[in-house]
Amino acid sequence: MTTMTEVAEAAGVSVMTVSNVLSGRRRVSPETSEKVMRAVTDLHYQVNLTARNLRSGRSGSVALIVPQFDHAYFGALGARVARAMEALGRQVVIEQTSASAAGELSALALARLHMYDGAIFSVVGLRESELDRIRDSIPIVLLGEREVPARFDHVMMGNVEGARLAVAHMFERGSRRVLIAGGRRGLGSTGMSCLRTQGWTGAHQQAGLTVDERLILELPRLDVGEGRAAIAAALAADPSIDGVFAVTDDVAVGALAGVRDAGRSVPADVQVVGFDNLEIGAHVYPELTSIDPSSDWIVDNAVRLLQARMGQDPPADAEHLVSPVRLVERGSTRPVRRGAGPARN
Amino acid sequence: MTTMTEVAEAAGVSVMTVSNVLSGRRRVSPETSEKVMRAVTDLHYQVNLTARNLRSGRSGSVALIVPQFDHAYFGALGARVARAMEALGRQVVIEQTSASAAGELSALALARLHMYDGAIFSVVGLRESELDRIRDSIPIVLLGEREVPARFDHVMMGNVEGARLAVAHMFERGSRRVLIAGGRRGLGSTGMSCLRTQGWTGAHQQAGLTVDERLILELPRLDVGEGRAAIAAALAADPSIDGVFAVTDDVAVGALAGVRDAGRSVPADVQVVGFDNLEIGAHVYPELTSIDPSSDWIVDNAVRLLQARMGQDPPADAEHLVSPVRLVERGSTRPVRRGAGPARN
DNA sequence: GTGAAAGCGCTAACAT
DNA sequence: ATGTTAGCGCTTTCAC
Numbered sequence: 157m158t159t160m161t162e163v164a165e166a167a168g169v170s171v172m173t174v175s176n177v178l179s180g181r182r183r184v185s186p187e188t189s190e191k192v193m194r195a196v197t198d199l200h201y202q203v204n205l206t207a208r209n210l211r212s213g214r215s216g217s218v219a220l221i222v223p224q225f226d227h228a229y230f231g232a233l234g235a236r237v238a239r240a241m242e243a244l245g246r247q248v249v250i251e252q253t254s255a256s257a258a259g260e261l262s263a264l265a266l267a268r269l270h271m272y273d274g275a276i277f278s279v280v281g282l283r284e285s286e287l288d289r290i291r292d293s294i295p296i297v298l299l300g301e302r303e304v305p306a307r308f309d310h311v312m313m314g315n316v317e318g319a320r321l322a323v324a325h326m327f328e329r330g331s332r333r334v335l336i337a338g339g340r341r342g343l344g345s346t347g348m349s350c351l352r353t354q355g356w357t358g359a360h361q362q363a364g365l366t367v368d369e370r371l372i373l374e375l376p377r378l379d380v381g382e383g384r385a386a387i388a389a390a391l392a393a394d395p396s397i398d399g400v401f402a403v404t405d406d407v408a409v410g411a412l413a414g415v416r417d418a419g420r421s422v423p424a425d426v427q428v429v430g431f432d433n434l435e436i437g438a439h440v441y442p443e444l445t446s447i448d449p450s451s452d453w454i455v456d457n458a459v460r461l462l463q464a465r466m467g468q469d470p471p472a473d474a475e476h477l478v479s480p481v482r483l484v485e486r487g488s489t490r491p492v493r494r495g496a497g498p499a500r501n
Numbered sequence: 502m503t504t505m506t507e508v509a510e511a512a513g514v515s516v517m518t519v520s521n522v523l524s525g526r527r528r529v530s531p532e533t534s535e536k537v538m539r540a541v542t543d544l545h546y547q548v549n550l551t552a553r554n555l556r557s558g559r560s561g562s563v564a565l566i567v568p569q570f571d572h573a574y575f576g577a578l579g580a581r582v583a584r585a586m587e588a589l590g591r592q593v594v595i596e597q598t599s600a601s602a603a604g605e606l607s608a609l610a611l612a613r614l615h616m617y618d619g620a621i622f623s624v625v626g627l628r629e630s631e632l633d634r635i636r637d638s639i640p641i642v643l644l645g646e647r648e649v650p651a652r653f654d655h656v657m658m659g660n661v662e663g664a665r666l667a668v669a670h671m672f673e674r675g676s677r678r679v680l681i682a683g684g685r686r687g688l689g690s691t692g693m694s695c696l697r698t699q700g701w702t703g704a705h706q707q708a709g710l711t712v713d714e715r716l717i718l719e720l721p722r723l724d725v726g727e728g729r730a731a732i733a734a735a736l737a738a739d740p741s742i743d744g745v746f747a748v749t750d751d752v753a754v755g756a757l758a759g760v761r762d763a764g765r766s767v768p769a770d771v772q773v774v775g776f777d778n779l780e781i782g783a784h785v786y787p788e789l790t791s792i793d794p795s796s797d798w799i800v801d802n803a804v805r806l807l808q809a810r811m812g813q814d815p816p817a818d819a820e821h822l823v824s825p826v827r828l829v830e831r832g833s834t835r836p837v838r839r840g841a842g843p844a845r846n
Numbered sequence: 847g848t849g850a851a852a853g854c855g856c857t858a859a860c861a862t
Numbered sequence: 863a864t865g866t867t868a869g870c871g872c873t874t875t876c877a878c
Contacts, residue, residue, distance in 0.1 A: 207871035225579035234570035552855035
């Protein structure tokens with residue numbers, strides 16, 4: 157491997173001059189600069205970023221830490237974060253936590269954070285104890301649907317409100333027994349499933365309907381296949397179900413298939429609403445009504461907070477933001493019936 | 502930031518002993534080890550991986566370089582690579598190339614490679630000139646549907662054969678005018694679109710049908726929305742089209758929607774086949790017939806090749822592998838009609 | 847505008 | 863089993 161010293165020798169200058177030419181941190185005369193660049197080209201030199209980062213204490217890159225690579229939401233998130241960080245001259249890399257054996261955040265995984273100038277950390281499914289171990293670390297902004305220690309900047313979706321909107325919409329369009337797919341019984345946790353279940357419950361209260369806990373369908377994994385099978389089974393077991401609120405769009409796409417498997421029809425027999433407003437939802441059949449969590453808003457704020465914390469004077473107080481949500485109405489729910497009250501089933 | 506020297510002082514041992522305890526590279530007595538670990542805990546010490554990597558010349562991590570974060574295929578790829586590498590004790594990080602301004606591989610992007618022990622590089626859309634600049638680099642395995650310099654290990658899908666299978670299947674089930682969505686006119690390039698167009702052409706020849714170049718629909722971007730709009734327009738312009746071979750499943754999902762938009766029906770009026778066999782394809786409606794490119798086979802081989810090249814004696818000759826493909830038949834193509842020849846339209 | 851010296855935090859290599 | 867020395871390749875700092 158060619159080193160900067162070799163380039164300096166070839167160009168007949170000192171290493172500092174080479175360094176200055178390459179980093180642009182100090183002015184160098186055009187002639188010297190050209191000599192250096194020629195040597196760089198001739199020797200196929202490439203800076204050793206590990207050495208540069210060690211010495212300078214910065215890396216110019218930011219990590220996005222997600223639980224899984226293969227969920228559409230995180231891919232979309234990565235693309236958004238990369239676009240925003242690119243505008244600030246920073247490189248983004250994505251790392252996955254769930255790779256680690258027990259899903260536990262290993263000491264090594266924590267140490268890896270120091271290779272970045274900052275990190276955006278998606279914390280769905282992270283334990284409280286793990287979050288505590290992220291102290292004394294690089295600037296971090298947390299993302300994701302759970303309570304976190306107050307010392308962290310945190311941006312989350314409007315989970316409760318979004319779920320309430322979704323379920324209220326189905327009530328308004330005539331559903332009376334709305335299954336929540338991927339919900340959570342009991343009130344202990346503060347995770348995404350639990351928050352969205354709160355919204356589901358809230359919609360019942362607002363509509364003056366009683367909550368039937370048998371309509372809470374817990375799912376071991378929030379993916380399409382899992383959702384499809386579980387929802388088909390639930391519909392077979394309880395024919396009175398006339399709506400499905402899926403806690404994610406992945407599950408909702410599974411729900412569309414599950415309703416078909418059960419021999420029923422969307423939206424005539426069963427309305428379906430998802431959460432995330434993924435691009436795919438606009439193109440499946442029937443097109444998916446979904447809660448838009450304002451992903452751009454979330455990323456913009458996360459990037460702004462991280463940038464602030466990586467800057468000169470980091471803000472004293474951490475911010476805790478909740479994104480605005482809105483319902484995007486498509487074909488998986490029924491249109492308003494003009495001049496009619498709520499539909500009777 | 503706590504350093505190893507401080508830990509050594511606190512524990513009353515030398516830095517080498519601390520290093521040995523943490524890295525496990527040399528035996529340390531249990532008592533000493535415990536003293537060190539106590540100091541590590543008390544001081545919240547975390548190794549500086551940048552320093553370790555610089556000194557040791559290794560990082561224990563491998564990069565997966567993809568053109569875009571937000572394509573389902575790359576997410577699935579990342580998850581597979583991470584699983585395989587995890588088994589070998591290596592961390593995987595994903596980087597995105599297209600972030601760079603003109604999509605050009607910047608000098609910095611190339612320099613970043615040296616921070617990893619090796620890289621798996623998805624080269625769809627990379628120019629020949631860019632590939633040439635990856636020489637003198639870390640061990641690299643290329644992935645993706647285009648010709649690459651012979652010196653690189655390369656694993657690609659069976660593009661031509663897969664496309665041929667897809668189109669032959671539609672011919673066999675009665676289609677006669679099969680649009681290729683995301684294809685490429687002219688024979689210059691060796692990219693994915695071009696290779697799959699070759700398979701489409703080959704299927705025509707095998708079936709004794711003449712190729713109609715007007716059935717080649719080029720797409721600026723291979724995504725769902727783009728595919729939907731372009732295919733709907735194509736069907737409206739040419740009602741004789743009775744099949745769509747979409748070069749990716751993303752485009753195929755768009756095709757399902759596009760056919761609906763055009764007021765026609767899948768598979769009765771228009772059959773649709775995709776390529777990639779993404780999980781989502783099994784759950785959309787109608788369920789998508791697709792070419793399975795053997796993603797696990799691809800990843801297993803890429804990881805094996807990379808591991809070999811990162812090992813003691815790297816193999817002299819680069820390998821160039823083509824994955825086996827098979828057709829996965831689902832509802833977007835018509836079932837065999839027993840006792841009947843090809844359907845007439 | 848350019849250079850010399852020092853050292854970032856760690857581990858390889860050589861002691862003991 | 864543990865310690866000492868040197869130095870990975872670069873940039874910071876200070877000097878001219």
